Amino acid sequence: MKDFDFISPTKIYFGLNKEELIGSIISSYGFKKVLFHYGQNSIKKIGLYKKVINSLKKSKIKYVELGGVLPNPDVDLVKEGIRICKENDIEMILAVGGGSVIDSGKLIANGYYYDGNPFDISTHKYVSQKSLPIGVILTNSASGSELSNSCVISSREMKMKQGYNTDLNRPLFVIENPKLTFSVDLHTTGCGVVDIFSHTFERYFCQSDKMEFSDYLAEALMRNVLDNGKRLAKNLKDYNARANIMIASSFSHNGLTGIGKNIMMPIHKLEHELSALNPSIAHGEGLAILIPSWMEICYHLSPAKFVGFAENVMKIDKNIPDYEKIEEAIKGLRQFFSLFKLKTHLNEFGITKDDVQTMTDVIIGKQIKMFDIDSEIDYNLAMKIYLNCLGE
Amino acid sequence: MKDFDFISPTKIYFGLNKEELIGSIISSYGFKKVLFHYGQNSIKKIGLYKKVINSLKKSKIKYVELGGVLPNPDVDLVKEGIRICKENDIEMILAVGGGSVIDSGKLIANGYYYDGNPFDISTHKYVSQKSLPIGVILTNSASGSELSNSCVISSREMKMKQGYNTDLNRPLFVIENPKLTFSVDLHTTGCGVVDIFSHTFERYFCQSDKMEFSDYLAEALMRNVLDNGKRLAKNLKDYNARANIMIASSFSHNGLTGIGKNIMMPIHKLEHELSALNPSIAHGEGLAILIPSWMEICYHLSPAKFVGFAENVMKIDKNIPDYEKIEEAIKGLRQFFSLFKLKTHLNEFGITKDDVQTMTDVIIGKQIKMFDIDSEIDYNLAMKIYLNCLGE
Numbered sequence: 183m184k185d186f187d188f189i190s191p192t193k194i195y196f197g198l199n200k201e202e203l204i205g206s207i208i209s210s211y212g213f214k215k216v217l218f219h220y221g222q223n224s225i226k227k228i229g230l231y232k233k234v235i236n237s238l239k240k241s242k243i244k245y246v247e248l249g250g251v252l253p254n255p256d257v258d259l260v261k262e263g264i265r266i267c268k269e270n271d272i273e274m275i276l277a278v279g280g281g282s283v284i285d286s287g288k289l290i291a292n293g294y295y296y297d298g299n300p301f302d303i304s305t306h307k308y309v310s311q312k313s314l315p316i317g318v319i320l321t322n323s324a325s326g327s328e329l330s331n332s333c334v335i336s337s338r339e340m341k342m343k344q345g346y347n348t349d350l351n352r353p354l355f356v357i358e359n360p361k362l363t364f365s366v367d368l369h370t371t372g373c374g375v376v377d378i379f380s381h382t383f384e385r386y387f388c389q390s391d392k393m394e395f396s397d398y399l400a401e402a403l404m405r406n407v408l409d410n411g412k413r414l415a416k417n418l419k420d421y422n423a424r425a426n427i428m429i430a431s432s433f434s435h436n437g438l439t440g441i442g443k444n445i446m447m448p449i450h451k452l453e454h455e456l457s458a459l460n461p462s463i464a465h466g467e468g469l470a471i472l473i474p475s476w477m478e479i480c481y482h483l484s485p486a487k488f489v490g491f492a493e494n495v496m497k498i499d500k501n502i503p504d505y506e507k508i509e510e511a512i513k514g515l516r517q518f519f520s521l522f523k524l525k526t527h528l529n530e531f532g533i534t535k536d537d538v539q540t541m542t543d544v545i546i547g548k549q550i551k552m553f554d555i556d557s558e559i560d561y562n563l564a565m566k567i568y569l570n571c572l573g574e
Numbered sequence: 575m576k577d578f579d580f581i582s583p584t585k586i587y588f589g590l591n592k593e594e595l596i597g598s599i600i601s602s603y604g605f606k607k608v609l610f611h612y613g614q615n616s617i618k619k620i621g622l623y624k625k626v627i628n629s630l631k632k633s634k635i636k637y638v639e640l641g642g643v644l645p646n647p648d649v650d651l652v653k654e655g656i657r658i659c660k661e662n663d664i665e666m667i668l669a670v671g672g673g674s675v676i677d678s679g680k681l682i683a684n685g686y687y688y689d690g691n692p693f694d695i696s697t698h699k700y701v702s703q704k705s706l707p708i709g710v711i712l713t714n715s716a717s718g719s720e721l722s723n724s725c726v727i728s729s730r731e732m733k734m735k736q737g738y739n740t741d742l743n744r745p746l747f748v749i750e751n752p753k754l755t756f757s758v759d760l761h762t763t764g765c766g767v768v769d770i771f772s773h774t775f776e777r778y779f780c781q782s783d784k785m786e787f788s789d790y791l792a793e794a795l796m797r798n799v800l801d802n803g804k805r806l807a808k809n810l811k812d813y814n815a816r817a818n819i820m821i822a823s824s825f826s827h828n829g830l831t832g833i834g835k836n837i838m839m840p841i842h843k844l845e846h847e848l849s850a851l852n853p854s855i856a857h858g859e860g861l862a863i864l865i866p867s868w869m870e871i872c873y874h875l876s877p878a879k880f881v882g883f884a885e886n887v888m889k890i891d892k893n894i895p896d897y898e899k900i901e902e903a904i905k906g907l908r909q910f911f912s913l914f915k916l917k918t919h920l921n922e923f924g925i926t927k928d929d930v931q932t933m934t935d936v937i938i939g940k941q942i943k944m945f946d947i948d949s950e951i952d953y954n955l956a957m958k959i960y961l962n963c964l965g966e
């Protein structure tokens with residue numbers, strides 16, 4: 183087992199109407215002035231915006247608003263946020279939304295203590311030493327950013343999308359009310375479910391280090407996502423299913439299921455090139471196409487782990503031959519993703535063989551390994567995985 | 575699903591020789607003066623005492639020593655600790671040991687800010703509002719106190735053993751080096767393994783609220799304890815097995831596997847009466863006798879959950895009748911506990927039917943439920959569980 187350090191200090195306030203406590207929760211930490219950061223209109227549509235304002239006012243928390251965060255949040259709005267925080271002596275960032283809003287808030291929080299371009303933190307030119315505390319009200323279960331150490335920000339000007347990790351990015355607290363996700367549509371719900379699944383799936387298949395603790399927990403978390411994902415696909419307003427998916431979102435990307443292992447996320451990296459090439463591909467939809475393809479191309483590299491996945495996660499009959507188990511597991515995953523009406527092949531997005539060549543060049547140029555920490559950097563493997571996604 | 579708040583902020587530094595970093599870790603938090611709190615001679619025997627002193631000196635951390643913590647730590651030593659901390663302007667408690675040392679350190683940390691008898695905190699006469707930070711170097715995998723919010727202290731003078739829970743009890747950090755547990759003998763190792771198993775087992779069987787997330791994680795954690803416990807029983811110096819058990823210890827009692835559920839710990843409570851009556855019964859050994867007995871007496875109350883346990887944790891053949899599955903699961907657990915040469919019946923400790931009567935009177939007097947939050951307080955059930963432990 184690999185040595186490791188682990189911390190996940192975020193306090194979770196979970197349950198119905200917990201967002202109404204936001205003012206008193208902020209007060210309990212002693213903060214009096216916050217940046218109320220959010221996205222577009224959805225929090226107004228579901229009545230959350232008003233609830234937050236009312237609760238802040240009730241607890242005499244002063245706030246400055248900054249809405250307008252877009253998917254793939256841009257550093258320009260981050261700069262605006264930092265300016266507002268400095269001018270108003272803001273003590274805490276309150277991010278109300280999903281991964282994009284949280285990540286935008288994270289870079290504001292880190293950039294507050296840095297006088298240069300905050301994108302320098304994303305590109306590792308400057309290493310953040312300090313940050314403002316961040317509180318979150320979660321409205322979409324997907325990225326896991328509410329507990330994670332990661333933050334992904336784009337610079338449209340520089341044509342870059344860049345992630346960086348630091349424990350300073352871990353929020354102080356998150357409020358999770360499953361009902362706040364009831365209005366998320368089938369497609370977006372599915373993209374979230376796939377993203378959550380993938381965060382643990384990719385940790386599970388980092389296999390250089392034997393670590394039952396993490397692997398068994400990973401199997402458990404994936405089973406939970408499968409079982410409750412199926413329920414959600416039938417009924418988007420199933421409270422218990424929403425709740426199980428929401429808490430799985432948080433623990434799928436906080437590091438728990440990767441404890442004691444060398445973690446790399448090849449499928450996430452393959453997907454980043456995909457949505458960089460064609461931004462109309464939602465992250466989760468790209469992952470849903472890539473995961474089965476990656477399995478088909480890679481399983482011969484270490485069949486035993488794939489058999490374990492088939493038996494313990496996908497619950498495939500143990501009495502059939504190993505390769506059939508793996509095939510059944512891949513088929514089962516494809517069926518699961520199809521419940522959310524996600525596209526299944528890249529040609530449905532107009533991606534061509536030439537595009538595959540381009541993406542493969544880029545990803546191999548970044549020295550990304552496709553299978554495991556001990557595997558080679560393999561051009562052909564990357565190419566095969568993408569080609570296998572194209573479809574007829 | 576039940577609403578909940580959850581926090582587990584402790585940073586884990588895990589791996590070989592990590593204890594040598596103790597000085598620089600304390601420095602990184604800005605502390606300069608600590609109480610070095612430990613038990614008896616074992617940390618000297620394994621060379622840990624010297625390593626700690628050397629590391630503290632190297633990082634110019636001043637320290638005052640307080641050794642001598644005994645199993646079932648007493649409030650008198652806690653008072654001594656508080657006096658030392660106050661006289662020396664101690665900034666942090668460094669607890670080097672297992673559950674007893676950590677718990678003694680926790681009450682010192684809380685009592686530091688209270689001028690009365692620290693046992694008032696244990697008996698809930700005074701609610702702690704603030705505490706000194708606690709750092710831990712763990713030398714035994716068992717209690718889970720290194721991440722938990724609980725603290726159990728005895729007052730020999732008042733003939734009481736008393737637990738209290740507060741998030742202030744959660745340590746700031748813990749150093750976990752599996753090798754530091756190599757010298758723990760088979761019996762004590764077994765007691766630890768049973769305690770770890772029980773912390774999750776009891777959460778799992780609190781079943782009023784359906785919560786796949788927690789239940790699947792619980793199954794995973796118990797499987798890990800079974801698999802690695804078996805390896806440990808064969809070879810007490812198996813690093814990976816020690817490592818998996820150590821990390822399971824931490825996550826078995828930090829609340830993770832009880833998320834979203836109403837938690838009561840009936841078997842722990844049955845055991846407290848047992849070791850109160852006869853202090854020569856080690857906590858884990860008492861649990862090992864009680865768990866199978868509790869299962870035999872209670873399974874008819876909710877067979878489905880026991881069948882799930884049999885299939886998913888004990889890996890009993892799914893094709894045999896349900897009641898056979900449960901019986902096989904109980905038999906399997908007894909076999910597992912026997913690997914550590916733990917006693918199997920209470921008559922081996924000289925416990926009699928009269929003692930059972932006494933213990934049943936006490937535990938029912940405390941209004942403890944034997945099965946689930948929705949069950950009755952049932953005198954006969956408690957009596958049956960104890961009687962079933964007696965043996966021929």
